[in-house]
Amino acid sequence: MTVQRSEEDAAVWPLSRDWLRGTCRRELLPVWLVLGGWTVLWGAYAVQNLLMRSWGIFPMAARILLSGGPSGGLHLYSVRPDFQFGPVSVLVAAPLAHLSLHGSKWVAGVLMTVAGLWLVAVIAGSKARDVGIPARRPLLVGGLLVMPVWPLLSLTSGHLDDVLALGFGLFGILQVQRRNPVWAAALLALAVDSKPWALPFGVALLALPRTQWLKAAAVFGGLVAAAWLPFFIADPATIAAVKFQLHISYGSVLSIFHLSGPIPPWVRPAQLVVAVAIGMLAVRAGVLQAILLATVAGRILLDPAIASYYTAGAVMVAFFMDRTRSWRVPWFTVAVVVLLWAPQLVQLGNDWYVVTRWLRLLWGVGTLAALVVTLLRHGRPVAQEAGQTAA
Template identity: 35%
Template sequence: MSLRGTWYRWALGLWALVWLLVYMPGGGYSWHYFAHGSALLFDGSGASPAGGLHLYANYPGLQIGPVAFVGAQVLRSIGSDNGMVAAQFAMTAAGLLVLHTLERCAVLTRPDLLRRPTALRRTVLLGGGVFLVVWESLSVHYGHLDDVLALLFAVLAVRALIADSPALAGLCLGLAADSKPWALAFLPLVLAAPRVRRRHVAVYTAATVLLAWLPFVIADPGTLTAAQYTIVNEPSSALRALGVATAGTPSWDRMAQLGLGCGLGVLAVVRRRWQAVLLLGVGARIVLDPGVYDYYTAGLLLGALCWELLGLQRPVPVWSLAAFTGLHLAPGVIGDAPVLGTLRLWTVVLLTAGVLLLPQRWCAEGELPGSAADAIADPAMVSGDVHRLPKRFDMVSAERSD
């Protein structure tokens, strides 16, 4: 493709570089948690209290998955700053990879977009542009490698589902949860896989999660209590807007986040809108979380862009721009905490309702490659009921014959 045809990608790359430079002074706010945690995991078995496989039981404040600590261990060996600058550049590159992967997913599942590239480019440019502003806050200002990896692996899982690679999809879903536990809200993507592939995706997901977390649980059952770690319930949180006025995280909150996220994701899959699972999962986290950190918004913007590119019949960055305005811009101009909490709540509620209640004629085809195999395995096909063949059957068959 010519430079003229890819100008918007170069523009997004420069845009990411601009925001990297904006956030670098005073950046890496949370990177010390990753440097300290990875040191405790790999070198702290003799520390007091002990690290190693006792890490999560003895340091419950480190709400970071083991895969993120492995990544931090590699990065902190680069440079004299515990790898902070190397991590900032690596996570910036991950954001651009996420955008490229989503665009590639859109083209693969919907080749008709190549016949109307203006809508595709506009959505990637505008939706991707606001996404990168917040992504750089996540990557450079905060330095949250765990959230970066969770979102990156989630997008790679979507790509693997589209490529009809159930093992890779399950591996990526598992690695997302192994990077940050709240990524378990993306598990409904397992159900989005064609029926004949679903078990494989589920098995690989479960095996990947257990392989990472089970050694910690076996070595120290206190690992399970780490999920009870609490943070302050901020005055501007959506949780307070819902009427929960406790000073810290309620005991039921973490499970409620996962339950709501998975429930909404399952509903989206049932309604053939699996492309919205990321948006709904992160939205559930934001609505029920006592924190209001800006980097939470990066996941919501990623989910919004995934829905706009893959789920809408005609891509438009409405969800992205609404999420960016309500959750990122508003706190800069509104100083009233209860108002911000209400705005935070209703922004997510309206985005969620917009996904689930949108008329089907405005949504893209919800079938994934491999659905033709479901049709062949369906007893109705044996009886000759060809009208029940998925709409993508002919296209998938043609692709496999090439």
């Protein structure tokens, strides 16, 4: 017979009328009040000294892209090879480029913060394959853990590209689980077109039935090419953006191994290999959320920078991963909060970088190892999920 599903487990899509009605039901109102106040509290803390320090590069890129001449339009990345974000991020920022810088900071900051709370609600209602209306406990626990960290990304740094990459990646995974190859491929491609580090997310498409692989690959490859190729065709000097090298900061995990100066050529390929390898295990085990966490963990472990907003992405995808498990305590999320975020609240001078880079090493290696063990122990491949709703 068919298993009767509760309202909380019903498959609905976020922002649909049913989903919005469900998230506003009476028993969730106290939770929303708590999380709203909690978010405002940590948002105020995040901006007390600095508001969106990096936001200005996005409206600047939009103005360059929408202008003409040899230093505008599709010459964007040859003119500014340090802009390491994708065209989708530029286009999303374009409407705000008409506002004053200060005004656009506040509008973008509020929107990205609300988007973080929305993603928490979506994750709180996510199951193995469906998106349901969030239950009270997961929503409260997730919000209390995630929202103190998220303002590092949405309000302190203002990195629109990471918000878009994480959001598109999350929804792309959900569409793969719903066996929708076109939307899944489109959303995962938009993640890559927002920020190139999201490229390993595409591994999730292998979880689709083999008959859908060609369609998904065509959509994914087509949208990635459509976003990036025009810049290389219009201006071959755009290759300079690919060759652009960051320098290894003192707090990077790489500095533990006495690396300094420009980033070694093996770092980016190593990040890709780690994410793809664990991503393949995730596809085999049917735990696609692990692809996002493995990508972010590999980035933090091997990145030359020590940007605090990386932690915001880590806590969000860790919560997404925790929702696949039956644990009462979301251990992956707690680990991010304890090892990556809490130490950032302590200001002990440059010597503190020595401690925090070891904590990043501990978290990165520990998270990747835990993912491998979890995925190898997960005995239910994706193909078997189709029979979950029948008994």
